[in-house]
Amino acid sequence: MEKLIDDYELELCEVDCVPGAPLYSAKAHIPGDVSEVMPYLNSVLDRAFYSGDNEFIVWKNRERKFVLRPHELAASLIMDRPEARRVIGEAVTWINDIWDRRGGMTPDHEKRIPPQPLEVLKHLPGSNCASCGLATCMAFAFELIEGNKRLDDCPGLLEEENYGAREKLEVLGL
Numbered sequence: 001m002e003k004l005i006d007d008y009e010l011e012l013c014e015v016d017c018v019p020g021a022p023l024y025s026a027k028a029h030i031p032g033d034v035s036e037v038m039p040y041l042n043s044v045l046d047r048a049f050y051s052g053d054n055e056f057i058v059w060k061n062r063e064r065k066f067v068l069r070p071h072e073l074a075a076s077l078i079m080d081r082p083e084a085r086r087v088i089g090e091a092v093t094w095i096n097d098i099w100d101r102r103g104g105m106t107p108d109h110e111k112r113i114p115p116q117p118l119e120v121l122k123h124l125p126g127s128n129c130a131s132c133g134l135a136t137c138m139a140f141a142f143e144l145i146e147g148n149k150r151l152d153d154c155p156g157l158l159e160e161e162n163y164g165a166r167e168k169l170e171v172l173g174l
């Protein structure tokens with residue numbers, strides 16, 4: 001059977017926002033249009049962000065964020081090229097498997113969009129202490145949404161008084 005994704009070009013992109021931390025995002029540039037798989041991915045993923053019109057779908061696997069667009073699959077929190085090859089390869093295998101099984105699945109077209117930075121910001125400690133490696137909580141909010149930072153990167157969110165705020169961020173899918 002012909003695979004949905006059988007060829008792609010891998011690119012490693014620097015994440016400028018993480019000084020001193022050699023983190024990258026990996027991108028697979030896919031020649032064919034793979035957008036039709038998105039509603040099927042949406043049906044099996046828990047709390048994915050889905051555009052509703054096959055423009056993008058975003059999901060997390062542990063702390064790593066994945067974004068699928070019609071001609072691109074991206075993964076965050078990548079240390080080096082071998083990890084990029086492994087992580088993207090595993091995600092491609094999983095997407096191809098979902099596509100092969102789509103005959104027995106019900107596609108889910110329900111739209112769910114990512115939170116806005118200001119919505120995220122109101123649940124952050126707000127001290128702009130820079131312990132996360134970024135100058136402000138607002139910058140952290142952007143990178144959290146992009147998947148380049150984790151909730152654990154903000155020490156304030158590990159303090160008991162902020163457990164409630166952290167829970168709200170988790171509910172937002174962060």
Ligand code: SF4
Binds near residue numbers: 128140157
């Ligand atoms: S560590 Fe937390 S409180 Fe400090 S700047 Fe970063 S997000 Fe804000």
